[in-house]
Amino acid sequence: DIQMTQSPSSLSASVGDRVTITCRPSQSITRYLNWYQQKPGKAPKLLIYEASTLQDGVPSRFSGSGFGTDFTLTISSLQPEDFATYYCQQSYKTLVFGGGTKVDIK
């Protein structure tokens, strides 16, 4: 099975900061990588699919990049509503989520 390694597992940041989260699959998944945001007690929300396509209604401060075995989710200027846990998910073979990255307030 493809393993998904997200880093960091948690980070502290301030409003306005640029935040970068990395996801590295154990083998190449081409562009089959999606990103979700989850707030406490809520269902996940799709942010980005196929590595870099922004889901309708998602603010443009969110962006995704990468291919193969190295992917990045970037929040260009962190807003108060962005404090949450972020998950990557590959769909190249079966469907596997990463371990999550919790973004909290510094």
Add this chain to the structure above:
Amino acid sequence: QVQLVQSGAEVKKPGASVKVSCRVTGYTLSESAMHWVRQAPGKALEWMGGFDPEDGETVYSQNFQGRVTMTEDTSTDTAYMEVSSLTSEDTAVYYCATAIFTSGWYFDSWGQGTLVTVSS
């Protein structure tokens, strides 16, 4: 507007089964590919399985093969997920989610989640 409405919280004893429902509104179940994802307390999301429209079959994660059954009732636009032989490790929030397939799968709509607690 697409909505997925799940059944309420459940408390089960070890060894029992649980069946969670997910009703679709805003479109029909036959137009969707319903999948299930669970999340144990404080843990990451875990895909359980779902319907693959290309093959016309339900596919299951190897972690749940043989212990989980996913069904659909298109007359009521309701999907069901049943887990048997429950243990404390099955305590989790269970989500239904509709999967979109382009060149890969992603989940665009989610239910509110159903907490299943397994305790003696």
